[in-house]
Amino acid sequence: MAQKAVIVLSAGLVLAWPVATLQAEDKVDEAMAKATQYLISTQDPGTGGIHNKMRHETAMTSLAILAMAACGNQPSDPTPEGEAMRKALAFVLRPDAQEKDGYFGQSDGSRMYGHGITTLMLSEMLGMGGDAAQDEVIRNKCRMAIDLILRSQKVSKNDSNRGGWRYSPDSGDSDMSVTVWQTMALRAAKNAGLDVPKEAIDDAVGYIRRLYQPDTENRGNVKMGGFGYQTKGREISTTAEGLLAMQVCGQYDADEVKGASDRLLKDGVRQGERWFFYTTYYYAQGMYQRGGKHADEARRVVTDLLLPLQSREGWWEGINGEERQGGKVYATAMAVLSLSVKNHFLPIYQR
Numbered sequence: 001m002a003q004k005a006v007i008v009l010s011a012g013l014v015l016a017w018p019v020a021t022l023q024a025e026d027k028v029d030e031a032m033a034k035a036t037q038y039l040i041s042t043q044d045p046g047t048g049g050i051h052n053k054m055r056h057e058t059a060m061t062s063l064a065i066l067a068m069a070a071c072g073n074q075p076s077d078p079t080p081e082g083e084a085m086r087k088a089l090a091f092v093l094r095p096d097a098q099e100k101d102g103y104f105g106q107s108d109g110s111r112m113y114g115h116g117i118t119t120l121m122l123s124e125m126l127g128m129g130g131d132a133a134q135d136e137v138i139r140n141k142c143r144m145a146i147d148l149i150l151r152s153q154k155v156s157k158n159d160s161n162r163g164g165w166r167y168s169p170d171s172g173d174s175d176m177s178v179t180v181w182q183t184m185a186l187r188a189a190k191n192a193g194l195d196v197p198k199e200a201i202d203d204a205v206g207y208i209r210r211l212y213q214p215d216t217e218n219r220g221n222v223k224m225g226g227f228g229y230q231t232k233g234r235e236i237s238t239t240a241e242g243l244l245a246m247q248v249c250g251q252y253d254a255d256e257v258k259g260a261s262d263r264l265l266k267d268g269v270r271q272g273e274r275w276f277f278y279t280t281y282y283y284a285q286g287m288y289q290r291g292g293k294h295a296d297e298a299r300r301v302v303t304d305l306l307l308p309l310q311s312r313e314g315w316w317e318g319i320n321g322e323e324r325q326g327g328k329v330y331a332t333a334m335a336v337l338s339l340s341v342k343n344h345f346l347p348i349y350q351r
Contacts, residue, residue: 040084050064062092062121064329066337070346075089089134098144102148116182117181126139126193163204165179177238180241204249211238212232226242226259240279265294277318280334281334315331
């Protein structure tokens with residue numbers, strides 16, 4: 001019989017958890033704390049940016065802020081972590097980071113990928129700035145960024161691309177990866193009280209749904225499937241993306257959600273994935289949203305995959321050339337966001 005640790009809660013309730021589970025939780029907490037210290041160590045003392053001086057500085061800083069917030073830190077905290085987040089926010093909010101039309105993806109070259117990431121971060125930080133003045137700037141810049149996403153979605157596109165987004169605000173086509181970042185940003189902003197039309201969310205879900213492809217064979221009574229990148233498909237990375245995005249938009253009981261989550265439960269994530277950290281992030285968050293055995297299995301898989309890959313200094317690094325180009329800040333932030341599902345501090349990731 002597994003050894004149990006007895007925990008007495010303040011209300012007199014008693015919980016008995018396996019010791020191995022508690023030890024695993026401690027290791028995850030230690031890993032996230034080390035990662036937070038690494039992110040702070042990379043902060044530019046002059047500008048407040050958190051990046052590896054490679055590219056996409058605004059987007060990378062935004063990912064770092066999200067990662068630290070996912071560990072329970074807030075910009076208003078009187079701690080080194082809180083101070084680092086305040087400075088990082090100031091870097092993202094600097095005047096030359098955002099174009100007059102609201103676009104964040106121009107100055108740092110991150111395109112609509114970075115715009116979606118930064119807008120998601122600002123939406124999650126609404127009302128959480130270091131002070132009232134910073135809160136006001138966050139709200140104004142977030143509103144501009146959301147308006148750009150909404151305008152971009154309205155660019156004339158054919159029926160297969162309608163409702164999605166791609167590399168630039170005026171792109172005439174769409175893809176899953178860019179679309180999911182914009183969709184999550186819209187949903188987070190709507191959750192925070194900004195005016196986001198329901199039809200924008202519905203159109204985004206419609207685009208994502210059109211990329212779903214059921215498996216040609218049924219395994220028992222389970223109808224599995226997946227999502228593609230620009231056409232119907234079942235790649236692991238885009239399947240995980242589509243799973244999270246549809247649930248964030250409230251489609252918890254959709255057939256596509258059930259099929260994608262069951263496929264991910266069967267196939268899992270492997271270290272050799274082309275976009276390993278990216279895929280692991282969406283897998284962890286999407287399966288957590290699904291709950292039950294899906295969440296339990298994903299939590300075990302993500303912990304087993306990520307903890308051995310963390311360096312003594314607290315960072316993770318891309319395994320292949322494409323992700324390695326993102327730098328250690330990128331991989332570390334994505335790893336933390338993958339491991340932090342147990343905290344559910346960020347509103348966008350709460351079930």
